[in-house]
Amino acid sequence: MRDRPDVLVIGAGLAGLSCARTLRRAGKSVRVLEASDGVGGRARTDVVDGFRFDRGFQVLLDSYPEARRQLDLAALELQRFVPGALVRRRGRFHRIADPLRQPSALVGTALAGVGSLVDKLRILGLRRDAARGSLDELFARGETSTAERLLRDGFSPTMIDGFFRAFYGGVFLERELSTSSRMLEFTFRMFATGSASLPAKGMGAMASQLAEGLGREDLQLGVRVTRLEGDAAHLADGTAERAGHVVIATDAGAAATLAGSPETRWRGTTCLYFACERAPLDEPILVLDGDGSGPVNHLGVLSVVAPSYAPPGAHLVSASVVGDAATRPDGELEAAARVQLEGWFGDEFRGARLLRVVRVPEALPRQDVPTDAREAAPRSLRPGLWVAGDHVATASIQGALLSGRLTAEAIVAKG
Ligand SMILES: Cc1cc2nc3c(=O)[nH]c(=O)nc-3n(C[C@H](O)[C@H](O)[C@H](O)COP(=O)(O)OP(=O)(O)OC[C@H]3O[C@@H](n4cnc5c(N)ncnc54)[C@H](O)[C@@H]3O)c2cc1C
Structure with a gap:
């Protein structure tokens, strides 16, 4: 039987790591149990052949109060998108700038072909x-x-x-x-x-930073919790861990299974990663499908935003599909995306190589009306059992970080 920590945290996504770090800083002993082989949950990055593939396109907004509070943003070397977007509509790109941040762009924005x-x-x-x-x-x-x-x-x-x-x-x-x-x-x-930004080492760098200082005993990978009973978390290998407090910091679906709370409905997305020799667009700006013809809804040339996302001599394009289209089979999706993007960028896209298709059917818990979307408050199911994560706050990095921290502070306040 191993030592019994003050707190067991189930899940090493941003919520679980934020919770664990806050607890440790307050002097509590913590053990984080993570089912997968790494930290970060939905915000992970795979590095293959010099390309950085986030598990679905996402950005960190450097205005998130919790990101400012909990992350060392300078150490993340944030690479920023320019504000606004290029909207593809009726055969042309139109620039939508943010007139308050870029007053000089107001005229161009006012005259762009999207809206009056x-x-x-x-x-x-x-x-x-x-x-x-x-x-x-x-x-x-x-x-x-x-x-x-x-x-x-x-x-x-x-x-x-x-x-x-x-x-x-x-x-x-x-x-x-x-x-x-x-x-x-x-x-x-x-x-x-x-600003919407990418950490130079990928979105997974946020979790790596939060996990710094957690030793092998404190953070255990490949450990799945299957059932909770009293103060015990039963593991897939048949053993159990006990603690004074247990925090379920999993995604909403796993939390529902462990805590018997209602099923979650999700928003999904599929991200197609292409490599190009030349960047189809040499500006760090988001590109949007203003016609709704799809399948690609939004696109970024990530290596133009963050050169570290691709090896020398190559560019990485991320093209995201949302809604029902995201469930189409790979081949069909690739073919349709190529037609669309060759229409947008012509020759610059023609030689693009499909590197990877990342499917995330459970990307964001739905936050339709009436919603639970709120600034997080600590949620306790019964004495000693807590739930943290984006699904009890806002479906965002901000929500996950905030929920983790507030849960930890509530536990500390119990003494
Ligand atoms: C494609 C995509 C795009 C996004 N875009 C943005 C964006 O642009 N901006 C933004 O702010 N947010 C975005 N988000 C949302 C953001 O990534 C999430 O809100 C946040 O990462 C959720 O963190 P979490 O810790 O609550 O949950 P998770 O990241 O899901 O972490 C839960 C962890 O629990 C583990 N776990 C599950 N079950 C068990 C078990 N039984 N035992 C042990 N461990 C378990 C999981 O393996 C996982 O590591 C996006 C998400 C996705 C997927």
Whole structure:
């Protein structure tokens, strides 16, 4: 029988690691049990032949308060996208810039072929709304779906279809915009006040940093918890671990199995990674499908944003598919994506090699109306049993980190 730590944390994603680190800093002994072969959960990076493949395209917003609080952002060497996006619509690229961050781009933005000048002014209004009050207050506001909220604000159907469906399709992983308006305001605030970025070593670098200092006894990989009973966590190998407190910091699906809470419904995505000899686009900017013709909803040339994502002489393109299209078989998806992207970039894309297809059917817990989306609060199921993770906060890196920290602080407060 091994030592009994003060706290067992199940899952070494961002929530579990944030929880473990906060506990350790408060002097608690912690053991993290992780079912897979590495840390990071949904935010992991695989390095193969000099390419960095995040497990699905995602970005860290450097405005996330918890990222600023818990991560050493300088050590992550963040490589930033420029604000705004290039929207492909009706055979042309249109630049949508953020007029508050780049006032010089206002004229180009106002005249871009997506939405009217009035729409662009409404963006300023939405931005003002999103910036109002604390995040707690934002999440306490009434909610509707994002689509209804945008219509109510008076955005034109062209702006909604040409920009919001693609941009928020990428953020929420759904183009119907049925996600809560609270998440619209929350993410809008984060995009307006920060930059979308990639750590130079990939999204997995966040978890590596949080796990620093956890020894082999403290962090055990390849250990799956199958059942919880009293203060015992039963493991797949038939043994059990005990602790004063147990934190279920798994994804929502595993948490439902362990805690008997309701099943989670997910948003999924599929990411196609292509290698090109020459970059099809030499700007670190997000590219969006404003026509909705698909299958690719959003795209980035990651090696232009972060040169460390590809070996010398190569470029890495990440093309993401959301909604039902994400479930199409690999061959079909690749063929359709090639037609679309050759239409966008012509010869620059023609020789692209498909390197990898990353399927993430369980990427984000749905946050449709009525939603649980909130600034996290510690959630205790019974004395000594806690649940942390993005699904008890916001489906985001911010939510996972915050939920982990607050859970740890609540445990520390129990003495
Ligand atoms: C493709 C994709 C794109 C995204 N884009 C963004 C973005 O741009 N910006 C953003 O802020 N967020 C984004 N997210 C969301 C963000 O990555 C997640 O919200 C966050 O990583 C969730 O962390 P977590 O710790 O709550 O859960 P997870 O990362 O799911 O960690 C849970 C851990 O528990 C382990 N586990 C599960 N069951 C068991 C068990 N029985 N025993 C032991 N261990 C177990 C798992 O292996 C996993 O390591 C994206 C996610 C995906 C997948």
